[in-house]
Amino acid sequence: MDLDLRKLRYFVAVAEHRHFGRAAEALFIAQPVLSRQIRAFERELGLPLLNRTTRSVELTAAGRQLYEEAGRIGGAVDGALHRVREAGRGERRLVVGFSAGLHVAEAIRAFTASHPGIAVDVLPLPWTERDAPLREGRAHVAFLRHPFDDTGLRTVPIGRESKAACLPVTHPLAGRDALTLADLDGEPLLDARSRRTSSLDEKFELVASGQGVALVPLSITRSYARPDLVYLPVTDFPPVATCLAAPEGHGPGPVADFLATATAVLRPDGGGRAPEPDPPRPAPPVPERANARPGR
Amino acid sequence: MDLDLRKLRYFVAVAEHRHFGRAAEALFIAQPVLSRQIRAFERELGLPLLNRTTRSVELTAAGRQLYEEAGRIGGAVDGALHRVREAGRGERRLVVGFSAGLHVAEAIRAFTASHPGIAVDVLPLPWTERDAPLREGRAHVAFLRHPFDDTGLRTVPIGRESKAACLPVTHPLAGRDALTLADLDGEPLLDARSRRTSSLDEKFELVASGQGVALVPLSITRSYARPDLVYLPVTDFPPVATCLAAPEGHGPGPVADFLATATAVLRPDGGGRAPEPDPPRPAPPVPERANARPGR
C-alpha cells in the first residue's frame, strides 16, 4: 500500500553496490536482513527489481526505473521536510503559481520588499492545470487565465487578453496582418479536444511541423517568439480575462497582502501603464514575417 | 530517519477531518491507534503538527506546511510507481533534458517516429543544473550548453552560440546594433557570482528593473522576447558550444539511437537532414531591436 522508504533506501544501496554484502555493510545491517528486505520489497511491488546470481547482481528494467525514481522521491521528501521544519521555526512561505506567459516576478519583488521575512516560491503551472493547485494547497495564490472554476476562490481581475493564431511561416495566411475566426475555418485547430499536448513547446512544434494551427493568448506570443512561427491577432475572438486567485476564507495575512501588493503592481489603472499593451503597441511582434514563403 | 508514508497518510486524514475519531473511521482503524501514530509521527519529526483540545483539532504552521507537502510527495510516489510498473511491463522510456532555449522537440519527433514504442519525457533543466541530472539518472540524454563537466559523459557537439547582452530598452546603449565587452565595462553584470537567480525570468526581471545587464546565449533571445528588454550581440565574447550528452558505457540502445537521430536532425551539416530546406537560415534574429524606444 504505502511505499516503504526504508526498503527503497536499501534497494538504492544494492543498486549502487551491485553486491548485497557490501551494500549491507554500507547500511550497517547484516546481509541476510538485506536479502530478505529486498525480496519483500519486490513482493510488495509485484515486480522483480534485480537479477541475481552468486557472482553478479544486475538491475532489471523496472529496477533501473525505480533507481532513477528514488532520487526524485528522496529529493521531494528532503525538500518537504526542510520546509516543514522551517515552518516549525516560524518562517513563513508563500507559493505563487502562474500560467505560462504571465509574469509575476515584478509583483513578487514588490511583495518581498515589504515582507522580507516571507520566502516566496514561484510555481509554473502546467498548461493543463488551472485552479487545481490552489485547491490542493500546492499554491497559495495564482495568476491565471480564465476560464477556470472560481467557486470558493477569491479572484481579482487583472486584465484581458485577446488571442493570436499561431501559424507556420510557410502557411498561406502567414503574410496577413490579422485574422478573423472565419479565416481559420478550414484549418485543423490544435486544442485540448483535438490533440492533447503536455507543454506549450510541444504545441508549437506541432504547429511548426504543419499539423495544425493553435490559438494562444497574446502574452505568450511575447515570451515565445520562434523563427519558424508567426503570430497573427485574431480580431473577433473574445478576449479572456486574467486574474489573481486565492482560496477564500483566509483573513488578513500574507496571502491577502500579496493580493493587495500584486494588484497595485500589476494593475496600475490608478496610475501608470496599461495591463494590455493595446492599440498603440504595433500588434504582436510577428518577428519573422519577412520570412514568409508561399505554399509548401 | 525515513519518513513514514503510512503515518503521513494518517496525518493527512486527521488534517482533513480535523477529528481523530472520524479520521480513524475513514482509515478503517481504531481511534486510539490513530492518536498514538500521530503522536509518534510528531515525535519522529520533532515538531508538533496539531493543536488538539477535546473540542477541536487545528493544524500548526508546520502541520499546514506538511499537509501541503503531502500532496506533492504522494504525487511523486504515485507517478514513480506508475513508471516503474510500466518499465516492468517492458515499456521503454527515455528522459531528455534540455537547458533553457535549446529546442529538442524536433529531435524527439524524429526519434518517436522511428521508435514508436518508447515514451519520451522532456525535462526542462533549471538554469543552475548542468550535467547533474545525467549523473543522477534523472535524464538519459541532455542537450546542454558548455561549460559543464563532461568526464564520464559521451558528448556530441551540435553547434556554437555567441552571446547577447540583455539590456533594458531605457539603457543608453540600447540603440546600438552590437556591443563589445569593452562597451559593457562599467555595467553591473548579473551572473552567478554577483547575484544568484533561480530562473531566467527572474534574471530578466532584474534587468528590466535596471539592476544590471545580463549576458545570455543567443538562442534564448529568440524564445524570450520581451517588450521592455533589448538583446544586443556581443561581438567579441567567445561563443559557447552546445552539445548532446549522455552517460558513457551504454552500448546500443535507445540512448544511442536518440543520439544518432538527434545529431542528424539538429546538425544538418553532417549530412542528412532534409526537413528544413532553407540553407540560409537567416542568422539569429535578435528580434526586439526594432522595438527600442528611448526613455519610458
Place this chain on the structure above:
DNA sequence: TAAAAATACTCCATAGGTATTTTAT
C-alpha cells in the same frame, strides 16, 4: 457532563540478528 483525545494492556507482524545451507561460477 459529555464528547473526544489519551493511556493501559494485549496480540501479532515484521525488522533485525546469528548460524547455516544452497547455488552458480
Place this chain on the structure above:
DNA sequence: ATAAAATACCTATGGAGTATTTTTA
C-alpha cells in the same frame, strides 16, 4: 571450491486492537 545470496530460527520493536481514563469546553 568458493564467494555470495538465500533460508532457518530467534528476539524485540512497533502497529493494531479493546477497555478504560483523562481532559476541557
